[in-house]
Amino acid sequence: MEALKEELKNKIITTLNLEDIAIEDIADNDSLFGDGLGLDSIDALELIVILDKDYGIKLVDPKEGKTIFQSIETMAAYISANRTK
Amino acid sequence: MTQNKTYIQSYITIQNNEIVLNGTSVFKIEPTDFGDFSKQAYRNFEIQYPKFFKMDALSKLAFLGAELLLSPIISAEEENNIALVLANKSSSLDTDVKYQESISDKENYFPSPAVFVYTLPNICLGEISIRHQLKSENSFFIFDVLNAEFLSKYSEILLNTNKADSVLCGWVEYFNDNYKAFLCLISKEENEKYRNANINTLYNK
Numbered sequence: 172m173e174a175l176k177e178e179l180k181n182k183i184i185t186t187l188n189l190e191d192i193a194i195e196d197i198a199d200n201d202s203l204f205g206d207g208l209g210l211d212s213i214d215a216l217e218l219i220v221i222l223d224k225d226y227g228i229k230l231v232d233p234k235e236g237k238t239i240f241q242s243i244e245t246m247a248a249y250i251s252a253n254r255t256k
Numbered sequence: 257m258t259q260n261k262t263y264i265q266s267y268i269t270i271q272n273n274e275i276v277l278n279g280t281s282v283f284k285i286e287p288t289d290f291g292d293f294s295k296q297a298y299r300n301f302e303i304q305y306p307k308f309f310k311m312d313a314l315s316k317l318a319f320l321g322a323e324l325l326l327s328p329i330i331s332a333e334e335e336n337n338i339a340l341v342l343a344n345k346s347s348s349l350d351t352d353v354k355y356q357e358s359i360s361d362k363e364n365y366f367p368s369p370a371v372f373v374y375t376l377p378n379i380c381l382g383e384i385s386i387r388h389q390l391k392s393e394n395s396f397f398i399f400d401v402l403n404a405e406f407l408s409k410y411s412e413i414l415l416n417t418n419k420a421d422s423v424l425c426g427w428v429e430y431f432n433d434n435y436k437a438f439l440c441l442i443s444k445e446e447n448e449k450y451r452n453a454n455i456n457t458l459y460n461k
Contacts (some may be wrong), residue, residue, distance in 0.1 A: 187370070190309040209306075216369035224366045253396075 175247045182221055183243075187214050199244045215240060227255030244249075262412050263424070264450040267440035267458050268321050274415065277324055279461070290433050294320060296368050305387060310350040312374035314430045315383045318342065321439040322384040322424060329441075330388060340381045340394035341418035342439075346431035347377045347398050380428060393419050402427045402438070404455035411442045 180194045183203075187210065201207045204215070218240050220229040228250065230236060239249045269276045273293050275283040283300055285293060294316045298308055303323060311319060322340075330336045351374045359367050373379065378396035385394065393414060397406070411423040426439035440461045450458070 188309040189306070191306055213370050213373055214311075220366050222370065 172248055172251060174241050175250060179214050179243050182225070183191055183208075183218075186217055186221060199247075200242050203240050203242060203246075204254075218246075222250070223243060225256075226253075228253050260416055260444045262415050262442050262444055263447040264453060264455075264458070265441045265443055265445065266325055267426075267438070267450075268325050269459075269461070270317060270321055270437040271435060275320070275324065282324070290430070290435055295407050299382075301424065307383075310370060311383060312348070312371070313377075313433075314348060314350065314428060315374060315380040316346075317430050317435055317437045318380035318428045318439075319383050319387065321426070321428070321437045322388070325424065325439055325441050326384075327409050328386070332344070336388060336389070336390060337392050337421040338390055338414060339392045339411075339414045339423045340390070341397075341407060341414070341423055341425040342395075342428050343399050343403065343407065344377065344429040345398065345400055346429060348375050348379070350431045351375055352453060382422075388417060394447040402456070402459055404459065408442075408455050415442070415444055426455070 176199055177194065180197050183189065183197070184192055184194065189208070192208070197208065203218075204210050210218075215236055217232050219233070219236060222230060222239075230239075239245055266278050268278075273285050273287055274281055275297060278287055283297055285353050288296075290313055294313070297308075301324065308316065308319060326336075326338070330338070336404055351371065355368070355371045355375050358371060359365060377398070378394070381394040381396055383388065385392070395410070397403075399406070407425045411425050414420045414423050422441055422443040424439055426437070426438045428439070429435060438455075440455060440458060
């Protein structure tokens with residue numbers, strides 16, 4: 172699980188072009204949106220693409236994203252339980 | 257419509273790894289690609305706006321030009337009625353091509369929303385408007401070459417019909433790492449500094 176969290180932090184920084192943020196700056200329980208990492212709605216769509224492309228998870232109900240993308244912790248838990256690749 | 261004379265207040269040119277503000281070179285680096293150039297310029301001018309790194313090249317180019325012209329003169333706390341009138345030749349083709357390439361493999365079909373949102377040239381106007389809290393008139397035109405007369409007349413109309421207090425207008429062209437931005441700020445405020453200049457002469461300087 173720790174390796175997956177690290178991998179997710181890396182992917183988020185690279186895919187979402189978070190130029191001024193390092194892996195160490197993201198705590199596992201930090202909010203990804205709002206006052207946390209400050210991601211926006213387009214970033215949310217990119218996260219859905221990451222789930223599909225890299226882990227074979229298709230979100231049927233986009234509303235699920237609100238819970239899944241709360242933090243690195245929640246993302247990693249969801250991916251571990253549902254990944255197909 | 258009251259016809260008042262309009263004046264160029266300031267201008268900026270960005271091309272060939274250099275930024276020239278009001279005729280003075282303010283940033284120049286050794287030849288590199290635009291991605292690297294724009295990042296170094298952002299750092300050099302100590303701009304604090306992380307969303308910059310999410311923009312496509314055309315928006316970064318327009319953003320940098322607008323940033324250096326507008327930031328010294330406007331305040332985010334006040335409403336600024338500055339219209340935006342930009343033009344180029346290649347529209348958003350550079351990003352369009354990148355997006356098309358990203359969806360050409362049907363076996364590996366993962367369209368990127370972050371790239372898709374930049375597949376329109378006028379998105380760069382939105383980026384400038386968000387940055388400077390502008391709720392003003394804005395238009396983006398496509399021409400084969402800079403149409404200085406059109407830009408000048410369009411700006412005059414906006415100013416003389418009180419649709420805007422100032423107009424940021426110019427040329428923002430980007431395709432395949434070839435780029436040139438020329439932006440100027442025009443208003444009715446008298447300014448003798450560029451009395452004998454016009455968009456064409458400053459663009460070709």
